[in-house]
Amino acid sequence: MSLLRSSLLVGVGAVASRILGFVRDILFAQVLGAGPVADAFLAAFRLPNLVRRVVAEGGLNPALVPSLTRLEPDEAATMAGNVTLVFGCLLLGIVAVVEVGAGAIGLLVAPGLASQDGVPELVALYTRLAFPAVFGVTLASIGAAFLNVRRRYLAATFAPLVVNGGLILALVAISQGLALAPERQAAWLSVASSVAGLLQLGLIAAALASGEDKPVRFRRPVWSPALKSLLLAGLPALVASGAVQLFVLAGTQVASFWPSGVSWLYYAERVMQLPLGLMAALAASVLLPELASRHRDGGTDAVVVAQNRALALALFLALPAAAALVILAEPISTVLFQRGAFDPQDARGTALVLMGLSAGLPFATAGKVLSQTLFARGSLRGTLLAAVAGIVVTIGGAALLGVLFGMGGIALGISLGCLAHAGAMVFLLRRAGLWRLDREIMGKIAGIGLATIAMGLFLAGLRYLMPEPRIPGLAVLCLGGLAFYAAAAWLFGAVTGRDLALLTKKP
Template sequence: MIRSILSVGGWTLVSRVTGFLRDVVMAAVMGAGPVADAFVVAFRLPNHFRAIFGEGAFNVAFVPTYAGLDGAGETRAARLFADRIFTLMLLVQVALLALALPLMPWIVRALAPGFSDDPGKFALAVALTRITFPYLLFITLVTLLSGVLNARKRFAAAAAAPVLLNLSLLVALAAAFLFPNAAFAAAWGVAVSGVLQFLLVWADAVRAGVAPRLARPTLADTGMVRFFRMLGPAVIGSAGVQIAMFADTIIASFLPTGAVSALYYADRLYQLPFGVIGIAAGTVLLPEMSRQLAAGDAAAAHAAQNRATGFSLALSAPFAVAFLLVPDLIMTALFQRGAFDAEAAARSGAVLAAYGLALPAAVLIRSIVASFYARQDSRTPVVASLTAVALNVVLKVVLTGPLGVTGLALATAAGVWVNVLMLFVIARRRGWTAPSRALAVTACGVLAGCAVLAAGTLGGLPLLERLMPALPRFRELAILAALGAIGLVAYAATLLVALRLFGVRLRRV
């Protein structure tokens, strides 16, 4: 399982690195002004719907059902179930696209009401969103095909697909001189990437012999019944998380220009460890636990969960420390160039520090929620999610006044921690999770490594600033690279020594 996590994580890392390059180019070309704000809204809108109906709810309902049928030897039933769901998703997405395009001004006004005070920015956001929205149709089908491939332990193509989004955007931005402005170029890059990602995973599904075909959806199929029983609560749960993200965009649209962009750039760095580690672990863990539980081996399912949890925690903790201690250095070194000035870097750095508080919980939630989804319980995560979202939204309203855009990120951190703690307590009471001694030792080792990392960062930063020569435009990047290398060695050595002292191997947590 760890090898599969590394495979998914490796491709996700490539995706995040190319995504970072994409964001560096976007920041330099568009900055953090009205054009960037309009594109961020246009980019987020189809992704909000994708997260609700695609990756979020769909995976929760589809993967356990498909994996359960396939793991029980009902290969033909699993294939027919996938065919029917593929047809249904295609029809729904075409209908949604036909409705959304003419209604786009009202949709954008609902998502970013503050833009209405600036007619130029509002009109640009509407035009860009009409270009990006078809991306939703293709990426939803990509999600379905990825679920089929993941259930068959084929993870590479699905994990590699997002790389095409970043490459497409980079090519589009390089050709921005052919468009009215860089935002139009980026919007077309998003739309084209949806087609490219679909073709990639479809080709892999064809090679594996599991490419879905058109088939009439029917509730006479027991798999379809099971799917819809899980889908309803899963949609509500996924919508709850997206409501909080909608609230971010809505409230930020009323803040001074640049707030929406600050959230976006900080979130992109936050999503790097979350995507590489948390999502990779969850992608592999859910079908693994579903198969083990379908075979009646709860102990093996819990062991897999402990391995994924320990691995996720060990890899994500250093990022949280870095985000909390040197956010301004990170944003300055990585983004401050071209149209992205020092003020934009400082604003984004404050948001990044707040996201650092959320990172450990955000990574771990993908492992703990598998306890419920693998048992086809999608209702309990909904209750936990909506409770956390309610707190999140209330805190956004309360904190934005005194703290501005940083308050939105702090509210997100509080909501994520409430969500993961609620799920853990419930799963523990039901006996659906069983943390091992090795996992506890790993957690203690991670804490020790973080303490050493924090001490090295706080002590090493002033020293490096004195010793590092004046390098035009690259001094901060050189300091960040040196600090990261030293910190990585110190953290890894501390963690490995702690694990060795107690006879624990990370692969066998």
């Protein structure tokens, strides 16, 4: 399958997941608003949703794909079975610990909620009900990695849709058919999250069992150096792959001390995740296996070429997306979320946070792509340290800028964490001799920058003509900006026919 077809398949799945996620979050805002109950639910939902997003975007792939790629198919299938059984036991233990300590763990995510009457108890309840989803989505992600190794992307790409789809059905049923208090509504949504995670696992299991090419073979686990190395790499891989989500989690801890801060940050981050999640899914599912294969073959120059091509694609998507989100932050927040319990003040607060987060989108996307080269080399320690550095910068920046500028400053602190993380990736790649920006890639970046500026001016003009757009107006702004950027990108040389030919070439 060509890189273009693989990328399109994964991209369609990622976009579909984000669209369903938008529908889910619109219903969240309509049903729960942005008050204490919403803060409690979203604080409890943050941890399992973080795990779901990290593993859905291939968070375990950096530990699994390079190791399994180096093995023969039969050996890889046996190793996959051992990994599945061992990880299953570990996950059961983790879920049990969280069920016991749900109160403390939930408030660790949002410590500012501890002072609100009755909210800590809600956080503990919702955490206990929602966290079992982690068992299902993590094992499903492990199974999806096995499918990706065999270049079987269909089930791995579309199985995660069941989580958002299940929550949407639950939200519709709760809001339309059941007259429940907000506290009870949030409780049922937490249960629905766990059920949907187990359904996702069932779909992946069915895909693994189908077909002649069985990626997993279950035997009694045999403890080997290879299995030990792979398991020890799992946690660092999750931390390193979920760097941006961890920066947002650190920002959530600071935001919990602001009224409705947890909710505003959640909704704004969900919008920002559309372009970032698309690039993350492409990087983990398509780029990482290609880089791992090239690294195995010893082609350093080929690795650098693939990395630069992916970086150009990342910036091609991220730079215009960041500019558009800054310009359209207010109408996006108003049109998507301002209804039901979500009032105009909440929409303005969410827009302010979205603008701050959008500033870090290009750095977050670049860091996600550049880390794949280090993952392919098995260099998890460096990527883990880079993620930790980004977390430290996020906490310090969010705390300081939050005092100075409120919730918008907290969002800027998260963007600073993304910048620090991307800078650390460049430093590590330079040390490994894998950072070379030739004249071609620099020319493309310049073309992307010029096209983005042109699109920004075009959108600002349209925004002046439509000061308060509704759904049709927002669609015109988004589609018009996209069409203008595509034309400007071609004009300024950000994308050429040769680029399309390279993408359609089979690896």
